[in-house]
Amino acid sequence: MTDRAALWQQLQQAELVAGELPIEPDNQQPAFFLRILLGASAWLSALFFCVFIATFFISVFSVTRNIWIIGVILYGLSLWISRIAKIPLFVQQAVMACSLAGQALIVYGLLESNANSQLSAVVILILEILLFALTGIRGQRAGAIFIACAALLWLLGQHAWLYALPVLSAATAWLWLNRLRWQQQAAYLQPATSGLTLALCLTIFVTLLANSSELSWLRISSSDWHTQLSTAAALSSVVCLVLAWQLIQQRVQQPKLRSIAAFVSVGVALVNLKMPGLAPLCLLLCIGVAHAYTRLIWLNLCCLVVYLLLYYYSLNETLLYKSLLLCVSGAVLLILYSLLIRVTGNLREEHSDHA
Amino acid sequence: MSAHRQQLLDWVASGHLDASKLEQALALSNSAANASANLRFLSRVVLAFAVLLLCSGLIFFFAYNWDDLSRYNKFAIAQTAVLLSLLPLLWVDIRQPAGQASLFAASLLVGALLALVGQTYQSGADSYQLFLVWAVLIVPWVILTKMPALCLLLLVLFNLSLVLALNNLEIDRLFVPFTHPGWSLFALNASAAGLWLIVTQHLPDTALLRWAGRIISLYSLLILTFLAIGYIYSWSNSDALTLPIWTGFSGLWLYLYRVRQLDLVMLSALSMAAIVLLISILAHALADHIPFDGLFLLLALTVMGLSSAAAVWLKRLNQHVLILHRASTHD
Numbered sequence: 001m002t003d004r005a006a007l008w009q010q011l012q013q014a015e016l017v018a019g020e021l022p023i024e025p026d027n028q029q030p031a032f033f034l035r036i037l038l039g040a041s042a043w044l045s046a047l048f049f050c051v052f053i054a055t056f057f058i059s060v061f062s063v064t065r066n067i068w069i070i071g072v073i074l075y076g077l078s079l080w081i082s083r084i085a086k087i088p089l090f091v092q093q094a095v096m097a098c099s100l101a102g103q104a105l106i107v108y109g110l111l112e113s114n115a116n117s118q119l120s121a122v123v124i125l126i127l128e129i130l131l132f133a134l135t136g137i138r139g140q141r142a143g144a145i146f147i148a149c150a151a152l153l154w155l156l157g158q159h160a161w162l163y164a165l166p167v168l169s170a171a172t173a174w175l176w177l178n179r180l181r182w183q184q185q186a187a188y189l190q191p192a193t194s195g196l197t198l199a200l201c202l203t204i205f206v207t208l209l210a211n212s213s214e215l216s217w218l219r220i221s222s223s224d225w226h227t228q229l230s231t232a233a234a235l236s237s238v239v240c241l242v243l244a245w246q247l248i249q250q251r252v253q254q255p256k257l258r259s260i261a262a263f264v265s266v267g268v269a270l271v272n273l274k275m276p277g278l279a280p281l282c283l284l285l286c287i288g289v290a291h292a293y294t295r296l297i298w299l300n301l302c303c304l305v306v307y308l309l310l311y312y313y314s315l316n317e318t319l320l321y322k323s324l325l326l327c328v329s330g331a332v333l334l335i336l337y338s339l340l341i342r343v344t345g346n347l348r349e350e351h352s353d354h355a
Numbered sequence: 356m357s358a359h360r361q362q363l364l365d366w367v368a369s370g371h372l373d374a375s376k377l378e379q380a381l382a383l384s385n386s387a388a389n390a391s392a393n394l395r396f397l398s399r400v401v402l403a404f405a406v407l408l409l410c411s412g413l414i415f416f417f418a419y420n421w422d423d424l425s426r427y428n429k430f431a432i433a434q435t436a437v438l439l440s441l442l443p444l445l446w447v448d449i450r451q452p453a454g455q456a457s458l459f460a461a462s463l464l465v466g467a468l469l470a471l472v473g474q475t476y477q478s479g480a481d482s483y484q485l486f487l488v489w490a491v492l493i494v495p496w497v498i499l500t501k502m503p504a505l506c507l508l509l510l511v512l513f514n515l516s517l518v519l520a521l522n523n524l525e526i527d528r529l530f531v532p533f534t535h536p537g538w539s540l541f542a543l544n545a546s547a548a549g550l551w552l553i554v555t556q557h558l559p560d561t562a563l564l565r566w567a568g569r570i571i572s573l574y575s576l577l578i579l580t581f582l583a584i585g586y587i588y589s590w591s592n593s594d595a596l597t598l599p600i601w602t603g604f605s606g607l608w609l610y611l612y613r614v615r616q617l618d619l620v621m622l623s624a625l626s627m628a629a630i631v632l633l634i635s636i637l638a639h640a641l642a643d644h645i646p647f648d649g650l651f652l653l654l655a656l657t658v659m660g661l662s663s664a665a666a667v668w669l670k671r672l673n674q675h676v677l678i679l680h681r682a683s684t685h686d
Contacts (some may be wrong), residue, residue, distance in 0.1 A: 003359075003362075004362060007359055007362060007363075007384055010383060010384060011372070011380055011383065011384075014379070014380075014383055016372065016373075016376045016379060016380050016383070017366070017371060017372055017376075019371075022366065022369060022371045031619065031669075031673055033619055033620045033623040033669070034623065034666055034669055034670065034673075036623070037623045037626060037627055037662060037665060037666060037669070038662060038666055040627060041627070041630060041658050041659070041661075041662030042662075044634075044658050045654075045655045045656075045658040045659045045662075046655075048651045048652075048654040048655035048658065049651070049652070049655040051651045052648050052649075052651035052652040052655060055647050055648040055651065056648040056652075059648060088663070090659055090660060090663035093659040093662055093663055094659050097655060097659060180364075180367075180374075180377055180378070181374060182374075183364055183367035183368050183374050183377065184367060184368060184370060184374055186364070186367075186368040187368070257394075285400070286397070289393050289396055289397055290393060292360070292387075292393075297396075301400065304404070308404075308407075308408075312411070312415075318419065319415050319416075319418050319419035320415075320416065320419045320421065322412075322415050323412045323413070323415035323416035323418075323419060324412070325412075326408045326409070326411050326412030326415060327408070327409055327412035327413070327416075329408045329412075330404075330405045330406070330407075330408035330409030330410075330412055331405075331409070333401050333402075333404050333405035333408065334402075334405045334409070336401050336405075337398055337401045337402045337405055340394060340397060340398035340401060341398055343394065344391060344394045344395055344398060
């Protein structure tokens, strides 16, 4: 008996399922190393394809203003092919490359015809939403959501893009928290969650860069930057606190551990007021650990390391102040570690008592 | 556990298992997250961040070069910090997370102490000797503990000292036939990867050990691929042996990760490197012979074709692994 059959039988005995063992579908998601390989090569081929179309178009028509028409044709064609059932891997790659190249040409054409950059952002947003809803290739949906979020940030402009931080934090954390509940809609919700997570990371790092005095020449931040930053940080703290409480109620059973978790959540939410973006990253890490989402854990660990490096590097204070801040943060974490170790010991003892 | 979990999620997605019964099914198949294991993992993450923040704080403190503090006081603080970081080892075992964290902190603080020496006696806080001495001083601890994080720190220090030495000593050319300075970096990291394979082959296979080994090997492949691309376009490298060595290294890679022990992550990395290299060769060879637009179309189609072929090969290998795994669990 195979693993699948044994598991099905186990579920049948517990009356969780009924009927025969389902036939194994052949449209399963490829492993993560394959997705990285295919994704990277799709972007690379899209780049070459885009240059080919652009050079070919210029050599034939010698005017680049109408290049967006070629973009629309490529986009439409790729969307149509993607909806055909069971297309081979090579065609999937070609579809992704065509779609990306088409979108790039549409944006280039719009910018060339002196259109407002806000209009280009609206067009990208619409294209990505359509792509997300209509494409038959699951891997393309995550990319569509990520690019749609980036377009939305651009559309919100210098005065409002920062408010995307609490909104994206809420949406991402909520989707991860309820991922198992909406498993039947996994074909759409899982790529949306991945795309939103990447978009949240992007927003956090753009916020950090905008906050750095060394990068003020980029003019990402507006004149009332500090007021906006405080409001966005406060809102994201509140959002994360609410969702952290939901996570605690779902996953933490022990009363003592629950009070520690609540106390730490409030602490992180307060620190988030000074370090905007820290709370969403910590919350996603905890959701990853609680639900055993390995990739979410590693993504957030890497993001946290990069975040701390960038934060302390761009902090406009003396090295002595930074040093004290780092030592105090380290000491607080050491205290938290000793608390966690004690609770883990208690849990283990309780577990052995029950056994 | 993760295979069962994925299977259950697939059944929920296909409607064969009711979503409301998923939690029960996960618990039944022992695929649900374990509270105690979660807490243990989180506490380790917290400990790792605490050590990194504390050590960075101390390094920043010496970098500030506070004039109000005498040099004796500074040395006393640096040495006390090293001793304090080693203090937990009196009570905890070196194999425990706290013991490993304290030894890692001590290894970092040795560097802070050496940087203070460089700062005080004007020998420079970023010279290659500093990183080399630092690396040599922590070698016994690395051998003693065989800790992946400490091994990676040691390799980073050797890499840093080598890059700084090449820069400080203005070495632009090495000996024939390997004249490009990048060969020394490749030799260092490839030797480290080989040593890692030999040392860890009798140790129990853990994710941390596996990933540390992968990082070292991938870094070697990255250096060699950069050298090969540099040779194709004649940017900086003119060593004729570059491409044969790349081919030989790929052969060795295939032997290690396809024949000796199948590792699909490493094989997909090699596939990506081979695609990039082939595209570079094709672009360079055909640039003067076919029109610009035709060349880019050819490159786009080649990338798609090669990546699809690689994906099909890796998928087949993956299925083969799954069949073997099922057969072994069934036995």
